[in-house]
Amino acid sequence: MHNTKHNITQEIEMKLIKNKEFLQQIAHQIDVLNTLGGGISLPQVKIDKQEKGAIIRVSIPAVSPEAYHIALDQNQLTIIAAHRFEEDSNSLIPLFSQQFTLPPQVDLSRIDAVYEVQELQVRLPYHTSVYKTRNIDITIKD
Structure with a gap:
């Protein structure tokens, strides 16, 4: 048998x-x-905080820029990397997925992403009012 x-x-x-x-x-x-x-190809995630915003940096060696997908749902940013066997195939192997809760000072309408030197950079600019000084008028009520 x-x-x-x-x-x-x-x-x-x-x-x-x-x-x-x-x-x-x-x-x-x-x-x-x-x-x-x-x-040897482990994802590396780093968040650089700067004066006018922050940058989420994701580096996965040997992963093409086409493998990345970014979704924004209210203040939830999700970064996914997946390998597709063939261009017309629905077969995906997830390589990386991470969700970030964005703070209120991030201007959601100005978020952008760049793939440069084997690294995905998601730039999160702060609202201009966060880093600009302005005078506030005082209203006098009788």
């Missing part, structure tokens, strides 16, 4: 090995999963 089960498994494996497309996909998947499971 055990020998028959082993033979069936071997037969299935041999059929899969003959399918080159399957081998290419599984090889890439194993490479990605190996990276996620302790390889």
